[in-house]
Amino acid sequence: MSIFYNNAVCDIFIGKGAGGKMMQDIRNAQRNVKIVSPYLSPFLIKELIYLHSRGINIRLITSDEIEDFYGYDKNIHKLIIQHRNTDEKAKETRDNLKSLSGTLLFVMIGLGVVLLPLMYLLNNFKFAYGFAVVILMFLIRDSVVKKIKRTKVYHYTYKQLFPFKVFVSPNSSNSSNKTFIHSKIYIIDDEIAYLGSLNFTGSGVKDNHETRIRTTDPNAVAKIIEEMKEIYFHSNLPERDIQFWGSQLYEEPMN
Template sequence: MGIFYNNAVCDIYIGKSAGTKLIQDIRNAKKNVKIVSPYLSPNLIKELIFLHNKGIEVSLITTDEIEDFYGHEKNINKLIIQEQQVDESAKQSYDSLKNLSALLLFIIISLAIALIPLIFLLEQPKLAFGFIAVVLLFLIRNYIVSELKKKKIYHYTYKQLFPFKVFVSPGQGSGSINKTFIHSKIYIIDDEIAYMGSLNFTAKGVKENYETRIRTADPNAVRKIVEEVDRLLSNSELAERDVQYWGSQLYSEPIN
């Protein structure tokens, strides 16, 4: 894993706002954009969604250290789409129990309302034993309600808005022995321009931090970089988050 290429022609920039030219080139993309960045910011995820909606092919490699995952504005949810499936047989059973619960509630209330005046008007205290039936019906209904809460009628699957990989960071568990952190920051536009350096695809990386980046349109160098990024996208041995797992972490999943 990895490449070495010598004598590439490139532009070098060191300082703040290192991403100004990068963002301009990304917005001017005609065919595709490929990004490797371990950290992402919500507003820059919006840039990728905008490109996708324009018909530009977007590919992304990131890690489970995504800033957006922990932030308030979760645009990562727009990259992972939740699809809800209904278990029809479970739903029919759920609806039947729900109707039975409503019927029992009606009977309980009606019986209680009928017993109270009968006891006093007819002066028949023995009718108070009728409340035993009310209590029993209440317990039965309470059991049915508890079963309703546990009944699972919805199942969830997830799909990606565009191709991306979320690699597992070292120390994140999940049974992985992965010790390699994808720390590279690589940006490829139309397979013709490549950026590399220290800036993450974050607001601070692009604008505020003191960063280092190179920009090259050297055909041979770009071709090598494209090959490496494509290899990471299609055939990496590194542990990665499954989209089904990742989606379940981002979304709530009501069962009924």
């Protein structure tokens, strides 16, 4: 995972607002946008979602230190789509148990309504023994309710809105990975490429003092594209599993 290319024709920018021209090029993309950035900001993830909705092909490489993973905006959620799968047999079992629970409750209330007046109107407290039946039904219903709660009707799978990879950061606990994809690469329509220090974040694009180069040199862009393909398909670095991430991002009610 490395390239060297000499004599590339490029523009150089150093300073604040290094991402201004880059964002303009990204928003004007006609075919595809490819990005490598270890950090992302919520509103810029939103930009990628909008591009995807326009039919622009997006490919993203980032790290598990995404800024809004647990943040307020939660745009990362929109990159991972939850699909709920139903176990029809379990659903039928649950529905039957719910029906039984409702019937037991109805009978318990009915018995209580009948037994109490009989006890006091006839002044015969032998009817109180009938409440043993009510208690027994209560215990049976309690068991049924617990079984309803344990019945797993739904399981969940997740898919990506568009292709992206999230590599495990060396900073993550229990990670044996020593390589951090710290590069910042932006490719637009396979014709324009940006390299530099700016992350795909609000501070990187607008506020920080950053360095970046922009090139439309066909040979240089082709080399950069090949390097991004190498990172995406052949890095052999540990990745976050999308099924695990989805389970962390979304609630997963059993039934």
